[in-house]
Amino acid sequence: MTRSWVPGADESLFGLDNLPYGVFSRPGEPPRVGVRVGDHVLDLAPVLHDEVFAAPSLNPFLARGRTAWQGTRARLRTLLADGRVRDRAADGPTDEGSSGSAGNRAAVEPHLIPLDQVTMHLPVEVADYVDFYASLEHASNLGRIFRPDEEPLKPNWRHLPVGYHGRAGTVVVSGTPIRRPCGQRMPGPSFGPSARLDIEAELGFVVGAPTRLGDRAGAFEDHVFGVTLLNDWSARDIQAWEYVPLGPFLGKSFATSVSPWITPLEALHGARVAGREQDPAPMDYLRRDAPWGLDLTLRVELNGETISTPSYRDMYWTPDQMLAHMTVNGASLRTGDLFASGTISSEGAFGSLIEVTWNGAEPIKLADGTTRAFLEDGDTVTISAVAPGGIGLGEVTGRITPAT
Amino acid sequence: MTRSWVPGADESLFGLDNLPYGVFSRPGEPPRVGVRVGDHVLDLAPVLHDEVFAAPSLNPFLARGRTAWQGTRARLRTLLADGRVRDRAADGPTDEGSSGSAGNRAAVEPHLIPLDQVTMHLPVEVADYVDFYASLEHASNLGRIFRPDEEPLKPNWRHLPVGYHGRAGTVVVSGTPIRRPCGQRMPGPSFGPSARLDIEAELGFVVGAPTRLGDRAGAFEDHVFGVTLLNDWSARDIQAWEYVPLGPFLGKSFATSVSPWITPLEALHGARVAGREQDPAPMDYLRRDAPWGLDLTLRVELNGETISTPSYRDMYWTPDQMLAHMTVNGASLRTGDLFASGTISSEGAFGSLIEVTWNGAEPIKLADGTTRAFLEDGDTVTISAVAPGGIGLGEVTGRITPAT
Numbered sequence: 001m002t003r004s005w006v007p008g009a010d011e012s013l014f015g016l017d018n019l020p021y022g023v024f025s026r027p028g029e030p031p032r033v034g035v036r037v038g039d040h041v042l043d044l045a046p047v048l049h050d051e052v053f054a055a056p057s058l059n060p061f062l063a064r065g066r067t068a069w070q071g072t073r074a075r076l077r078t079l080l081a082d083g084r085v086r087d088r089a090a091d092g093p094t095d096e097g098s099s100g101s102a103g104n105r106a107a108v109e110p111h112l113i114p115l116d117q118v119t120m121h122l123p124v125e126v127a128d129y130v131d132f133y134a135s136l137e138h139a140s141n142l143g144r145i146f147r148p149d150e151e152p153l154k155p156n157w158r159h160l161p162v163g164y165h166g167r168a169g170t171v172v173v174s175g176t177p178i179r180r181p182c183g184q185r186m187p188g189p190s191f192g193p194s195a196r197l198d199i200e201a202e203l204g205f206v207v208g209a210p211t212r213l214g215d216r217a218g219a220f221e222d223h224v225f226g227v228t229l230l231n232d233w234s235a236r237d238i239q240a241w242e243y244v245p246l247g248p249f250l251g252k253s254f255a256t257s258v259s260p261w262i263t264p265l266e267a268l269h270g271a272r273v274a275g276r277e278q279d280p281a282p283m284d285y286l287r288r289d290a291p292w293g294l295d296l297t298l299r300v301e302l303n304g305e306t307i308s309t310p311s312y313r314d315m316y317w318t319p320d321q322m323l324a325h326m327t328v329n330g331a332s333l334r335t336g337d338l339f340a341s342g343t344i345s346s347e348g349a350f351g352s353l354i355e356v357t358w359n360g361a362e363p364i365k366l367a368d369g370t371t372r373a374f375l376e377d378g379d380t381v382t383i384s385a386v387a388p389g390g391i392g393l394g395e396v397t398g399r400i401t402p403a404t
Numbered sequence: 405m406t407r408s409w410v411p412g413a414d415e416s417l418f419g420l421d422n423l424p425y426g427v428f429s430r431p432g433e434p435p436r437v438g439v440r441v442g443d444h445v446l447d448l449a450p451v452l453h454d455e456v457f458a459a460p461s462l463n464p465f466l467a468r469g470r471t472a473w474q475g476t477r478a479r480l481r482t483l484l485a486d487g488r489v490r491d492r493a494a495d496g497p498t499d500e501g502s503s504g505s506a507g508n509r510a511a512v513e514p515h516l517i518p519l520d521q522v523t524m525h526l527p528v529e530v531a532d533y534v535d536f537y538a539s540l541e542h543a544s545n546l547g548r549i550f551r552p553d554e555e556p557l558k559p560n561w562r563h564l565p566v567g568y569h570g571r572a573g574t575v576v577v578s579g580t581p582i583r584r585p586c587g588q589r590m591p592g593p594s595f596g597p598s599a600r601l602d603i604e605a606e607l608g609f610v611v612g613a614p615t616r617l618g619d620r621a622g623a624f625e626d627h628v629f630g631v632t633l634l635n636d637w638s639a640r641d642i643q644a645w646e647y648v649p650l651g652p653f654l655g656k657s658f659a660t661s662v663s664p665w666i667t668p669l670e671a672l673h674g675a676r677v678a679g680r681e682q683d684p685a686p687m688d689y690l691r692r693d694a695p696w697g698l699d700l701t702l703r704v705e706l707n708g709e710t711i712s713t714p715s716y717r718d719m720y721w722t723p724d725q726m727l728a729h730m731t732v733n734g735a736s737l738r739t740g741d742l743f744a745s746g747t748i749s750s751e752g753a754f755g756s757l758i759e760v761t762w763n764g765a766e767p768i769k770l771a772d773g774t775t776r777a778f779l780e781d782g783d784t785v786t787i788s789a790v791a792p793g794g795i796g797l798g799e800v801t802g803r804i805t806p807a808t
Binding site: 127156163164168172183191213214247325333 | 534588617647649734741
């Protein structure tokens, strides 16, 4: 671990090996791009003398591509590194007054802002939003619940990463209140507020470098900038009625929450794993060229109580395969495209309430003595995740407000 | 009909009662907003002295809302009207030299550009793209073809306008070549170029005025600016394999073509009809408050031969119902949202080849002696539409290029 001079950074989940990007504002000032270090956000535009970071979203920076992402990250690590430690390690005398690191600190420190003094915004202007369905456990469980008389997995599931387009315009930043949606519900159909409001704990992958219409995407790391936490709120009673034959629509489109922080792929180097073995072997265009499974553990909290800790490690379809699939037909990528893993459920640890409570049949008992089959008004759900080496993905949280 | 001084306008489908908007450019100049009059495009920014029309998309103008749309249209009709005719009708002497209309013509005429001197661009920066499935004939036919052993209509179909999100980033302007997509196909699955490439003739509705997250949309005409022609290219063999349970994805996402012209709702006043009777009566939130069925006749041409002339008049779900449905869960609208009708098939006149050729079993015979079950490389499909009173919606065309 490279140590930082920023107070508290080394002991946090947001040390120099992480450095996630977000968009923040101070009261009365416009939103702009920052990087999280410990419990501070670094205001990048004045530190790096680059107007791309004065934009109200990460998109212009993401559009520059991988070489620029790498260069900026390397520069930030230099600026934030504790030079004294390195100097000592080099076995020479230290001279704070003249060393580059001390000069860095003097120049940078005025632009470190405590997180409690800023408002975080949606970090990316979302272009297209695609949601996959990549967990074998989740797809099997949902199949058993929604279609009890059939094989839980559809015949296509092991051949391709099943996915669909969601509503990009209702992707909101963590902390945005989630209004309970109304709609046509099962049983019935009847009209009214959803009585089966659920979560889906997911990872979201943010595309930086675009492709042209008709081309396929190249290497995963050349296009995908980083990873965020995502909660794909789901009204199960609306979804169950509407979803045949064209898929989920209003049961999902009312809101999708994301963490304010995008962790660069580079920060997750130590989390990379081979990905689950696949049977049958995937077609050539879906063959894994590099390990893009990620050893991340999520935590799902309901009103502050941990109700599940699913692992991303053993997801059946890895994100490089999702990217290859999404573009194999020549569909172009745009900067700001967001694609999500689908609910992350692992052996015995589920990323949705419909699985945790088995469609409501086995409600959760909470410490306050109440039970939950699905979400009630006033409930707060918070999803967080940690990678090996103490890399935090931050959290995505939301509180349910009553239907109107 | 109000007559225009623009040569040829009154005899065309683009007279003063139409005035569709688009985005054009001349060689070496940036794209900007224009209105079509006959075979000319009027360059709006210099004529109206308004920089909103110097933008490369209609979005900034659309965001101004209905009162602005109405005001601009009224002003354009005044500027383009043939004052001499009105003066004669008023039974008074004409005096071109001093009349307002002659002054209008002198000021406006330099900004009328023949269409063959401009390139047309995508008129709208598409925010979210939603595709519905609103034709009873089409949904029934597809059900019979894709699921021959079941009831053709799913139980939800008569209760709500079934729809799904498509890929906004691959909405392209008419004339863009359409590359044949590759993917996992049925039968099989096997990998390769789609062998069952199809069209879907549709209307697209363009949202101007947005809503806030959590709110429902108000009156249809307060949010929707206008109508365009849309071809939702579809690879049936990819779609048939992938679409369960989350709906169409790669079978549709490679390209969706739209006309360069957006006809304002105001221009379609004379086309409005009550809409098809619905049984069961729709729920309250889907009740029609005003007639938003549209008496439009489409023409589908394959390599110049007319193969179908479906009517929009009897579509089961009307676009006001689609808008109400899409936002009943609180999903917000953005300026530039595009929602489409789904394939327009009417009694005996179909908007897709899979229906025309009944899944390829009854190929079309073309005048050159060849037959078509689905599209071949080099084929060109052109969809046009006309409303009562000689209002043209222009055309959306595309030529198939080979897979790579």
